[in-house]
Amino acid sequence: MRVFACPNCGSWVEFEDRICLACDTHLSYAPDRDLIVRSVPGLKCRYRPLLSCNWVADPDPEADGSCAACRLTVERPDLEDEVAVTQLSIAEQGKRRLLRQLLHLGLPVEPRRDDRGLGFALKSPAAGEQVLTGHADGLITINLTEADDAHREALRISLGEPYRTMLGHMRHEIGHYYWQVLVDGAPSQAIFRSLFGDERQDYSASLDSHYGDEDGDGQESGEHITDYATMHPWEDFAETFAHYLHIADGLETTAAVGITVDGPTGVSAPLAGTLRSVGVLRLEDLTMAEILGHWHGFAIAANALSRSMGEPDLYPFVITPSVAEKLAYVHELVRAA
Numbered sequence: 001m002r003v004f005a006c007p008n009c010g011s012w013v014e015f016e017d018r019i020c021l022a023c024d025t026h027l028s029y030a031p032d033r034d035l036i037v038r039s040v041p042g043l044k045c046r047y048r049p050l051l052s053c054n055w056v057a058d059p060d061p062e063a064d065g066s067c068a069a070c071r072l073t074v075e076r077p078d079l080e081d082e083v084a085v086t087q088l089s090i091a092e093q094g095k096r097r098l099l100r101q102l103l104h105l106g107l108p109v110e111p112r113r114d115d116r117g118l119g120f121a122l123k124s125p126a127a128g129e130q131v132l133t134g135h136a137d138g139l140i141t142i143n144l145t146e147a148d149d150a151h152r153e154a155l156r157i158s159l160g161e162p163y164r165t166m167l168g169h170m171r172h173e174i175g176h177y178y179w180q181v182l183v184d185g186a187p188s189q190a191i192f193r194s195l196f197g198d199e200r201q202d203y204s205a206s207l208d209s210h211y212g213d214e215d216g217d218g219q220e221s222g223e224h225i226t227d228y229a230t231m232h233p234w235e236d237f238a239e240t241f242a243h244y245l246h247i248a249d250g251l252e253t254t255a256a257v258g259i260t261v262d263g264p265t266g267v268s269a270p271l272a273g274t275l276r277s278v279g280v281l282r283l284e285d286l287t288m289a290e291i292l293g294h295w296h297g298f299a300i301a302a303n304a305l306s307r308s309m310g311e312p313d314l315y316p317f318v319i320t321p322s323v324a325e326k327l328a329y330v331h332e333l334v335r336a337a
């Protein structure tokens with residue numbers, strides 16, 4: 001993501017900040033200008049006090065005082081329930097990052113109305129109730145228990161996943177939405193099938209066989225970005241789409257903060273100086289191969305840095321040639337949109 005400055009004192013402020021720590025100015029994010037601005041009373045999202053939303057209210061009367069991000073939520077838990085509200089604010093924070101990126105990339109976002117368009121059902125399951133995170137016809141359901149670190153981390157370990165985050169869930173589910181909007185019935189659907197497989201295969205049988213595969217070795221052929229993506233062409237597309245958003249956001253951030261990777265040093269040839277990565281604020285003029293060329297250096301450097309802190313790899317993925325081809329397909333879809 002880009003970097004933001006306080007409109008009053010020019011200090012570096014974060015996308016989520018509601019107040020400048022240097023000068024106490026109250027801040028809001030204006031999605032139409034992609035800027036942090038001074039908060040104006042009466043023009044703040046109605047969910048600012050309860051959910052820490054810092055966006056400017058959407059002027060559309062149908063938004064009813066919500067911002068462009070909060071208005072996409074068509075179902076939320078009981079706001080008297082403190083645990084649910086904490087989980088909801090974490091999910092909404094991820095959703096704001098997601099939406100800002102979709103707008104930045106120029107992807108269409110149609111707020112849900114009459115069972116059409118994009119909406120989010122953010123649900124907190126009652127005891128014994130099962131809520132499945134997923135997408136159906138523009139409606140993205142998120143099980144808010146995923147906002148609980150201990151719960152999510154336990155699931156991540158039991159499923160053998162290297163990466164599981166709320167933002168990752170949002171990016172995955174939006175991938176299903178854009179499959180429907182940009183691929184289903186489009187001329188490029190034949191290319192989709194040649195790369196990802198035929199999506200008309202039985203989905204529930206694929207689901208059963210995935211969760212029955214105890215070894216989790218489906219990814220070994222190197223054709224998928226994650227093990228989960230091996231389950232069905234739709235899941236492969238959603239995982240690939242989410243991954244494209246990870247890389248796009250990462251490269252935008254490195255450009256915004258001015259990181260370049262030009263190394264490594266302290267090693268002899270042929271390794272010395274082989275990485276050369278610069279960030280990219282807008283990806284549309286580059287090919288996917290160029291984007292991945294830039295990303296490669298950052299990924300290696302970020303992992304090395306993460307290990308210096310005793311943490312696991314920040315970027316626990318490998319881009320094989322097959323995955324790169326699929327990412328190139330997603331890049332063309334986003335560019336065309």
Ligand SMILES: [Zn+2]
Nearest residue numbers: 006009020023
């Ligand atoms: Zn300030």
Ligand SMILES: [Zn+2]
Nearest residue numbers: 045053067070
């Ligand atoms: Zn809001």
Ligand SMILES: [Zn+2]
Nearest residue numbers: 172176235238
């Ligand atoms: Zn999915």
